[in-house]
Amino acid sequence: MRYYSIGIFKKTNISLLILFVLFSLTSLTGCVDEDQYADNPKGNFEALWSIIDQHYCFFDYKAQQYGLDWNEVHTRYAKQINGEMTDAQLFEVLGNMLSELRDGHVNMYSSFDVARNWSWHENYPSNVSDSLITKYLGTDYKIANGMKYRVLDDNIGYIRCSTFEGKLGSGNLDEIMSSLLLTRGLIIDIRDNTGGMMTSAEEFAARFTNKKLLVGYMQHKTGKGHDDFSSLQEQYLEPSTGIRWQKSVIILTNRSVYSAANEFVKYMKCCPNVMTVGDKTGGGAGMPFSSEIPIGWGIRFSACPIFDKNKASTEFGIAPDYKVDMTTTDFYHGKDTIIEFARNLLSK
């Protein structure tokens, strides 16, 4: 192709070339980068401590509750780190450091172990028996989207919801509600439900209100400081457009009700005709985030605090309306004390 010449060489045009070069050079300034810790015991310790220091959302709350001081934790655990540690020893020390947060959403994942603090349920009676639940369900129960349900002998609906890991379908809930429509009341057994998707908990709870409800607040970190939080944003529960339950509902809880299941209890306590029976929930009111340290171990921690409608934290659980524990006598007689208590309440 022949090019059409539209100019000749002029001294003044050198300035254009100089401008071009300057334009190129100015772009080379200014790097957005992150200092990376060394992949050795000291570097991994500092990386983990910093990630939690900059992102964890319950420092103030836990300082009030049991005097957590993250700087003091650093001083205490730094002494246990040395360059000759094996990976297993390092994992143990770092896991112990994370346990200081007393948070079920705080974990560290390696190829050989998961560091956790499950004191929120391990230190308490389980208040649930799979054998007894199996006995109440019998063999002719129905299953929809992971939820098992049936009508008990005294015409009370029973739904066993053991997880919110999957997405609850609106159609499934319509079918379940339709099936239990003629019962006197409903028992929703969420004992040992350790959570999953908050949207599933919302979807289910939306079946129990006819109007938009303020159910709580949430916020998130806006910076590295322990006090850097956004303003509290309202959480609303919108009524479902599907079939909505209008009769009494009893939620069965124990210490293993955690995270999204804890949220479900929080939502349900705002709905009419709802009571909770059993043990206090396990809590877990911080939506978790993930990160990692140089050695490649994954980290999970609470990042976004969630509050109830009174702006109180539910991190350490929600108390039931009726505190009921399973009794050994009932267990040996093949009875679930908590289910029986709920049936009596609904029969009144």
Add this chain to the structure above:
Amino acid sequence: MKIKTIKNRILLMLPILMCNMSMNAQTDSLMFGDKFITNRKMIGIGTTNILDTYLSPEKYTGTDVRYMSHTLRQRQGNRFIYELVHQGNISYIDNRSGDGKEMSGNYNFQYGVHYLFNTWNIGSNQLLLEAGGNVEANVGFIYNTRNGNNPAQARAFINIVPTAALEYNFHNPFHSGAYRDFKLRYEIGIPVAGIMFSPNYGQSYYEIFSEGNYDHNVCFTHPGNAPSLRNMLTFDFPLLHSTFSIGYLGEFQQARVNNLKQHVYTHAIMIGIVKTFKLIKVRK
């Protein structure tokens, strides 16, 4: 009746045939006012280094594969050159321990205009300097394969990008001819203002999209908080009755918004084919 119709048709076709002949005669050279389009289709492979502190404080590195369609539209004798760039890339990257993987993908669209500031004739070769501005729009994602509640980061931005290009058209040094067969082109663009999407420092996507909570998720960007640069050097050469292009693409996208840091540094070797079209008007 039939003979008359055929005769009329031949008379009607004559000017068209003559016109077509004259057009064929013109394809060898460009006349003043002719519109021509240079399209460069390239594929590239390179290395990329990605940091996104929303997902991880670790940098991820790996292979980047991309496709680019770069088009310049200009009219002979007119100093304005219109630029249109489509670019898509994917990368599969891992962290330094090798225990974490990320996938990244982007589509980038650029449209703008250059002004041909000057042309220097250096012997029988030619150096051109163009400068102008583009508008750039980008959508993409980074997916971290093992993160739980924050597994992915969405990328979306619109930038105003001043651009400049130097182009050197030169003869085949081994066979000097009438045409400038070889071309070296260096183009650089630096975003000066824009808007980008970003979650806030510890804000989950659940809050943004399920709860509808806005918190500075549309951020104003400028060289102070998003010093970025894209540059490309290409060398076009004729081979087997076609024009091929080989080049280097350097992309340095950075941002520091909402206390989050992001960077994508990519160096890629690009190869492709260059086609030049001349547009003609056909009157029916």
